[in-house]
Amino acid sequence: MTHRPFLISRNKWIVFGLILLVLSCCVLLPCTQKVRDDEGWSRSQFSLQLIGGALLNYYETNGRLPPAVVYGKDGRALYSWRVLLLPYVEQAHLYRQFKLDEPWDSPHNKTLLEKMPKCYVLALAGNDPPGLTRCQVFTGPGTAFERENLTWDDFPDGRSQTILLAEAGEPVPWTKPVDLDYDPDKPLPPLGGVYGKPVHILCYAVFRKPGFNVCFADGSGRFIPSKTDESTIRGLITRNGGESVDLSKID
Numbered sequence: 001m002t003h004r005p006f007l008i009s010r011n012k013w014i015v016f017g018l019i020l021l022v023l024s025c026c027v028l029l030p031c032t033q034k035v036r037d038d039e040g041w042s043r044s045q046f047s048l049q050l051i052g053g054a055l056l057n058y059y060e061t062n063g064r065l066p067p068a069v070v071y072g073k074d075g076r077a078l079y080s081w082r083v084l085l086l087p088y089v090e091q092a093h094l095y096r097q098f099k100l101d102e103p104w105d106s107p108h109n110k111t112l113l114e115k116m117p118k119c120y121v122l123a124l125a126g127n128d129p130p131g132l133t134r135c136q137v138f139t140g141p142g143t144a145f146e147r148e149n150l151t152w153d154d155f156p157d158g159r160s161q162t163i164l165l166a167e168a169g170e171p172v173p174w175t176k177p178v179d180l181d182y183d184p185d186k187p188l189p190p191l192g193g194v195y196g197k198p199v200h201i202l203c204y205a206v207f208r209k210p211g212f213n214v215c216f217a218d219g220s221g222r223f224i225p226s227k228t229d230e231s232t233i234r235g236l237i238t239r240n241g242g243e244s245v246d247l248s249k250i251d
Contacts, residue, residue: 044122045213045221048165051119051135052215054088055164059152061088068137068145069177072101077177079104081137081145082120091117104175116174122167132171138163138189140182142238144217152217155239159217160247162239166191167212182237188230224250 058066066081083104086095094115099108113131120133128134137145144150144164155162169190172178180189191212211225217239224233228250235243 041213041223044167045223047119047122048135048167048213048215049219049221051085051089052164052219052221054085056219057088058085064149064151065144067148068139068179070100072103076103078102079109079175080177080179082133082135082174086117089117089119104173104177109175113173113175120174128171131173133174134168134171135165135174136168136172136179137165138180138182138237141184142240143182144239145179146239155217157235157239157241157243160220161236161243161245162217163214163236164217165215167214168192169212184234184238188233191233192226222247222250 055065066084068081070078070080070084072078078100079098083095083098083100086092094112094117097112097115099106102109104110116131116133120135122134137143139145144155144162152159166180168180169192180191182189192210209223209225211223211228213221213223214236215221216236224236231243232245232250235241235245
């Protein structure tokens with residue numbers, strides 16, 4: 001009988017410990033699901049960097065970046081750089097199926113739209129129909145794909161300061177020679193990923209920050225929030241504008 005108060009006290013501490021353990025598990029459970037919660041955003045960034053790496057490999061092989069648009073002998077636009085890149089994303093067998101002297105929407109080439117490589121899908125973007133991609137490059141004055149035969153010498157702003165690929169706000173057929181048309185005197189082309197970047201508190205995703213993923217010409221990836229100053233985004237789009245952007249302040 002003399003030990004009963006001690007036993008009661010000890011039992012209380014055991015119960016308290018069990019309650020604390022259960023509460024801790026409930027609080028920390030989202031940490032185990034963090035990768036799953038971030039899947040859309042992180043997969044999009046991974047895909048862009050994968051394609052960016054393929055573009056760098058294309059450069060190493062050919063001494064230049066691919067043209068944004070492949071033209072026929074008659075000057076007609078045929079298909080996108082995304083077709084040219086197929087051998088560099090382990091899709092050489094698909095590349096060989098194309099009739100490269102025909103446009104993207106010829107009766108034969110159009111049948112290949114449904115075979116779009118997974119890397120061009122980015123993050124299973126919402127309700128985008130099959131065969132459409134948001135993986136696009138900028139074309140226009142000062143961009144990385146302004147013209148054919150550009151080399152790294154044409155990037156005086158620095159490769160780490162110039163966007164090579166971006167997550168577009170509107171999808172396009174992946175073989176179609178159309179991308180983000182940039183004009184310094186016009187509004188920015190539509191940008192924005194389907195999945196925002198989660199902001200966590202104690203491993204809980206309390207909200208998602210809107211924005212878009214990019215891959216720079218050095219192969220690095222970054223998420224750019226929609227609230228980023230437009231002049232900063234324009235400075236990153238151009239390769240020779242003379243701007244200096246502090247990327248550490250973009251978050």
